[in-house]
Amino acid sequence: MNSTTRAPLSPECTETQARDAQHHLHPFTDTKALNAKNARVIERAKGIYIWDSEGNRMIDGMAGLWCVNLGYGRPELAEVAAEQMNQLPYYNTFFQTTTHPAAKLAEQIAALTPGDLNHVFFANSGSEAIDTVIRMVRRYWEVVGKPWRKILISRENAYHGSTLGGVSLGGMGGMHAQGTPMLPGIEHIRQPYWYGEAAEGQSEEEFALECAKALEDRILEVGPDNVAAFVGEPIQGAGGVIVPPPGYWKEIQRICKKYDILLVADEVICGFGRTGQWFGSQTLGIEPDLMSMAKGLSSGYQPISAVAVGDRVANALIEDGGEFNHGFTYSGHPVAAAVALENIRILRDEGIIEKVGADTGPYFQQQLRERVGQHPLVGHIEGTGLVAGMALVKSKEPKAFFGKDQDAGTVCRDHCFSNGLVMRACGNRMVLSPPLIISREQIDEMIDLILVCLDKTEASLKDLDWM
Ligand code: PMP
Numbered sequence: 001m002n003s004t005t006r007a008p009l010s011p012e013c014t015e016t017q018a019r020d021a022q023h024h025l026h027p028f029t030d031t032k033a034l035n036a037k038n039a040r041v042i043e044r045a046k047g048i049y050i051w052d053s054e055g056n057r058m059i060d061g062m063a064g065l066w067c068v069n070l071g072y073g074r075p076e077l078a079e080v081a082a083e084q085m086n087q088l089p090y091y092n093t094f095f096q097t098t099t100h101p102a103a104k105l106a107e108q109i110a111a112l113t114p115g116d117l118n119h120v121f122f123a124n125s126g127s128e129a130i131d132t133v134i135r136m137v138r139r140y141w142e143v144v145g146k147p148w149r150k151i152l153i154s155r156e157n158a159y160h161g162s163t164l165g166g167v168s169l170g171g172m173g174g175m176h177a178q179g180t181p182m183l184p185g186i187e188h189i190r191q192p193y194w195y196g197e198a199a200e201g202q203s204e205e206e207f208a209l210e211c212a213k214a215l216e217d218r219i220l221e222v223g224p225d226n227v228a229a230f231v232g233e234p235i236q237g238a239g240g241v242i243v244p245p246p247g248y249w250k251e252i253q254r255i256c257k258k259y260d261i262l263l264v265a266d267e268v269i270c271g272f273g274r275t276g277q278w279f280g281s282q283t284l285g286i287e288p289d290l291m292s293m294a295k296g297l298s299s300g301y302q303p304i305s306a307v308a309v310g311d312r313v314a315n316a317l318i319e320d321g322g323e324f325n326h327g328f329t330y331s332g333h334p335v336a337a338a339v340a341l342e343n344i345r346i347l348r349d350e351g352i353i354e355k356v357g358a359d360t361g362p363y364f365q366q367q368l369r370e371r372v373g374q375h376p377l378v379g380h381i382e383g384t385g386l387v388a389g390m391a392l393v394k395s396k397e398p399k400a401f402f403g404k405d406q407d408a409g410t411v412c413r414d415h416c417f418s419n420g421l422v423m424r425a426c427g428n429r430m431v432l433s434p435p436l437i438i439s440r441e442q443i444d445e446m447i448d449l450i451l452v453c454l455d456k457t458e459a460s461l462k463d464l465d466w467m
Contacts, residue, residue: 013041013053027162040417045072048435048442050422059446061416061423063435066237066269066387067300070346071435077301077339084338093122093332102332105341109297109308112278112344115287117308119318122332126268126294127161129305130231133292134165134183135326137229137262140313143321149228150185153218153261157191159238160231160266169231171239187222189214191236192244195380195391196401204245211244212251219259229262229289234280237269240429241389243382249284262289262313268305269387272296273347273436276357276385283384289313299343304336347436356436361385364443368432371447375454377408377461386438389431392457394467402428406466412457419456421449 009017021035041053048071050060063069070077084101091099106120121136123129134152141149154160156171167175168183171191176182190197192211194204202210219227230252236242256263265288270280273296277283281291289312294305309317317324330336347353361384368388373381379393379401392408394400402408409425416423424431434446461467 009053016041016053047071047073048438056420058417058420058422059434059442059449061421061432061434061446063433064300065295066274066433067295069272069274069296069436070299070301070343070352071437074299074301074346076346077299077342080338080342081302081335084335088334090330091334092329094327099332099334099337101334101337101341105306105332105337105344108341108344109293109306113291113308114279114282116311117288117291118311119309119314121307121309121327122337123305123307123328124303124330124333124336125161125305126266126292127163127166128328129268129292129294129307130160130169130266131163131165132307132326133229133231133264133266133290134169136307136309136313136317136324137264137290139321139324139326140262140316141228143316146225148226151187151222151227152185153187153189153215153227153230155191155232155236156188157193157239157242158188158231158233158236158266160233161268187218189218191239191242192248193236193240193242194245195382205247208245208248209251212248212255215252216255216258219255219261224259224261227259227261229264230256231264231266233266233268234270234284234286235275235384235387237387237431237433238426240391240426241383241387241431241433243384244284249286253286264288264290264292266292268292268294269296269433272299272344273353273356274385274387274433276353276361278353297343298336298340301343302333302336302339303330304333304340352436356385360436360438360440360443363440364388364434364438367443367447372450372454375451375458377412377454377458383432386436387431387433389426389429392428392430402466406461406464408457408461408466411460411464412453415453415456415460416449419449419453421446421453423450423453 017038020039042050043053044051048060050058109120110118121132123132138150154169158171160166160170168186171188194207198207265281265286267279271293275283281288289310291308298304368381372378377392379391379396381390394402409428413425
């Protein structure tokens, strides 16, 4: 159904919108602006599609918020949740107690993660996993007798969550500007965004080394013996899907080793198949000491996150750390853990991640570059597996970006929403991260829609005199 043939809203829907406007404060939202037009009510979903209360079907090109890796409507997940709720809906893991699903899930994560990430700490969200990382790496250095190693180094335009720890560690200027002050002891270096920030004519390899050198420079500036860890997303997600150029991670890894600094991969988006392997660290060649994960761990069917901890840190904490004074009421929640286990079983038994790696991922990337890359608005496309970002530009040649107040991304996003596609804008970068079960035919359908929406966006931007 398109916008000219809109069905009247049901009374239930109108009531929901009114309640929402009166009482609900949405995350990352200008509530006044939202209430002036009412929230769209999403009512149901199946596979890669979601439906709103007006009957509009949309391809969910974002898998919710990068999380519904299995797609919507898998009854197995609902069934294990119900079974677990009937058996044991909740018990904590504080009182020298555990539960069957929490222990099994820890074992599974240890087996799936690369290297010696053999221990797991549970939380509920990506932000809580990151807060756990911050406390755990600092605690590690206390336990091994170097309590002065406090500084964590992250990157500009990184996203690591919205709790005080997560927002401080992340590198989003707009977030740092609100609710100050941020946490002390955190440093940010430049991001490896080649298309947007490399010098004219600079190769990707040269730029990769220059960006990695920023880490070494900062380590030397603050004193190597004061640095606890470097934290990075294998591929920056909310920053606009920025894939570091070849050689970047290898050099970052070398620098961390040289100065004995812990390396943390924030796998909240990349984990559980997004890049065509179980973890982005495998795709990008990273050997992290710790790994944070959430989202795809349960395909978003339950809130759950985890930090996988390598032997070096875990053994020190276990052998010499005594009690670690950290944790959450719902750490290792049995229902969330049972759902995560079933999610992992399906991802594995149905070969979903292998298919992303060998078939749908490469197809998606190739089709995007061949078909969408031609569009006059699209300056550059990057991504791997089933995650991609494209830069919207005023002009491709010579390269010209939109101005600070020219929010082309939002114009494009709005056209997408009105035309049956959820594609997110991160500034003037459009990002895609569809459910991992998307088929080749559905990829074609999604790309057809992207082209329609880009044409409409181009027309709107010309009307605005931005192009
Ligand atoms: N880290 C990364 C890399 C993320 O992308 C996100 C969320 N998009 C988070 C942490 C925070 O996760 P949450 O919103 O579940 O707190």
